[in-house]
Amino acid sequence: MAVSMEEAVKVVPSPRQLAWQQMEFYAFIHFGMNTFTGRQWGLGDEDPQLFNPTEFDAAQWVEVCQSAGMTGIILTSKHHDGFCLWPSAYTDHSVRNSSWQDGQGDVVRDLAEACRAQGMKFGVYVSPWDRHEPSYGDSPVYNAYFQNQLRELLTQYGEIFCVWFDGACGEGSNGKRQVYDWEAVYSIIRELQPNAVINICGPDVRWCGNEAGHTRESEWSVVPAYLQDTEKIHADSQQADDPAFAQRINTEVDDLGSRTILAQVDSVIWYPSEVDVSIRPQWFYDPTEDDKVKTVEELVNLYESTVGGNSALLLNLPPDKRGLIHETDVRHLRELGYWLRGTYGTDQAAGAYVKASQTMDSDVDAHYVTDGRSDTYWCPPEGTERAELELDLGKVMTWDRIVLKEYIQSGQRIERFQLAYKEGEEWKPLYEGTVVGYKKICRVPRITARYIRLAITESRVNPTLNHFGVYDTGG
Template identity: 40%
Template sequence: MRFLKILSLLLILFSLSCNNAATNPGESSGGGGGGSGGYPPPSIKFPDGASVEEKAKLAATLAPSEKQLNWQKMELTAFIHYGMNTFTDRGWGTGTETPSQFTPTKVDVNQWVSTLKEAGFKIIILTVKHHDGFCLWHTETTKHSVQYSPYQKDIAKEFADACRAQGMKVGFYLSPWDMNAESYGKGQAYNDFFCQQLTELLTKYGPVDEMWFDGAKDEKYGKVQEYDFTRWMDLINELQPNCITANLGLDARWAGNEGGYARDSEWSPVGFKPDAYGDKGYNEKYGLTAEDADLGSRDVLRKVPEVFWFPAEVDVSIRTPTAPASDSIYDQWFFHEGKQSVKTMQEIMNIYYKSVGRNANLLLNFPVNKEGVIPTEDAARIKEFKQYLDNNLTTGFLKDQDTSWIGADNGQSKEYALTSSKQINVLIIQEDISKGQRVEKFSIEYNNNGNWQAVTLSDISKATGTIGYKRIIKFSNITTDKIRITINQTRLPANISSVNVYYSPTY
């Protein structure tokens, strides 16, 4: 029996090297980076009876699809919330609004795009339909759209054209919940309606790089609707195979909160199965939810039969609600005059450290105001953020060195020498995730007058656990000419792609 189990493990490892892509979301696929199509994303099923150590080694061979890898490299995604709620001062609409209530005098999409491009974002996701069902594009599915408003113009088209003109990627948020649609709550009829809306968005506006879904619904309104996410994923793959499906999609998952932070140890190969597979009861069976503090450690591997490459995306707004909107919701997403404050630079930097700095992408929301622009103070804050990163966390003191470290195994250390003694308090370390995420724990030391001494971690970093695509560690100010990284625990020999150190004077 032991021989058969070892043979099974070897066959799985061999199959991973062959990049055999599955053909539908219900099948599993082995994961080398850059696999054909990337649909569904890579996953690995464990052989029966595999030990937790054997599972960990197999999970370490899992790697992202090419489009997942490219998505992770973008790091920063912008969200734009603009719609009926902007004009009704609500967090959630009711579906009873009329297009005549949507009354912008202008919509300056070029200002949105230029502001966010200059701030370092690579892609913008526009909320083209929120729960009220009002559509920001010219659709044949309903008259509850911008086409029948005083503004009339197709905002989705204006937005997509502006993005492409400035070299930005395009994303759409389409709420599955539609309180205006007559077919909502009628099962397949609504899913047909939703697929027609999806088809319009995916065929009328050029390449769509990300589709973002949530599972919003509220049965207290008396309508029960099952969303056919599997069908939606198949349609997206058919029409836009390079499109990332996020949150309740297949390619990127919600980090579990809207507060702007990922887990202290954020795994991309996780036991949590994407809901878009339509495998009801799977996650409940293994005691997993999207909000759990742990989705990928050995404790999780011990109890699950499979892992999925499903990296985290952190969604939060640049604005903090200070008073409720007219429907009593403290809303951070849509613009509410006098009821929100723009986050401070310290708050934005904390979010950056806890999202991009913890192996997640940051999805930062910008509420557009009634004048159709990103407000001046929001634009100024994100410009300040970009300038701070450029000035302090871009070049680094190891910039002229090859800091890669291939085959970093348990207990091994590597020293990195600075050109001279420098004051530092930030370390950025990255794994080559095209070969998997492997490091479970590492440590940082510095040369202190000939003795190696551990750095003192800041509260925002807490621990040096996983690495993944990028890990940013903040620690107390030190002055040194040399640092040492030790791999304390790794699932397989790790592939460290880069190490660098910085001094952040303010944040």
């Protein structure tokens, strides 16, 4: 029982997984009944009249997300309390029975339209657990109910980029637990939204394993197939409303895809990581946390460690009772976006000359790593597992970030690398890293130099590189 290196690199992302990975950074919006009750997990017995945002503005949410550099929004269309932010035909526990907009409102519609108007992608979170619905725990009946609601969301609101299921799975109001029909759910999504990724309790994107923003030193996208087991996801996920859960870091599973792991399993899949974390300590808005919003520095660190660590970043922004993202959150997000554009908006290595340690075929030459395209890449000859690239910036420049990207359409290959810069005639060591994957952001001391060397010291087969970028934070 073992997976060979050659077998591992043949595992590649699907088109929908690749499109999702390229989004990099997008928003979670936790908004609903809990916003108005002060709870994080509602019980399902709330009066729909409590839901009444006074200044609801979906366009504000979208504009704020765009200002931060995000590419999409996932809305909690139904949380564990079962309250639906759209007028579902299958329950009375929805906006239809609230006083908001005289029962004519539809948060899902308004946000989907606002996203389309501003060029953002739209996705939905739908809680499988429903503490309001009486049929929950009567598995065949509830499964039909849940699937009907899912069909509403997937047919009435245009293109959906993601359907997000968490693993919270407790008892219903009748004291019973539900057995979900995941295969039927996946089939419905594939039928109605074939381009949508199914995240966490799903086959396309896996949970990073914590809600604290912790990332692995080596984040593999090619991992054992058993990680797709939804029952295991349920076992590891939150089972009670415990604020400490969001800050818990599980370090027992830091290695998901090394050669050691491959030697122990008989099948692997492309199952990339998503990091979900809130800009505040909790997921739904709480006015006592207005002074606990993550700082711009914390958000930058989070972005660079997640997006720059072969994961995607799903950052939660909880609107308040007005139906607006709070001013403090807005300010920090705008400053984050300003910083990201200032740092990563200009690649000092764009078009730079690159020399490789091996002779390349013309269609896989070294200059492809600085041509700014996503469909070209460098790859040394077959059988080459150690290789070097020397980058010439053309003149002395000052920089403190290096970004590497593999051509993941040909699998994940690089296992270890080193960076160095040239001072006079001497090469000075700069950085040592492990996996690259879709994107690796290397934070280095601020250096003034013209030449940079990348040495790939371990690779599963001959490595690929799509991008070798050099950036400056401005000090």
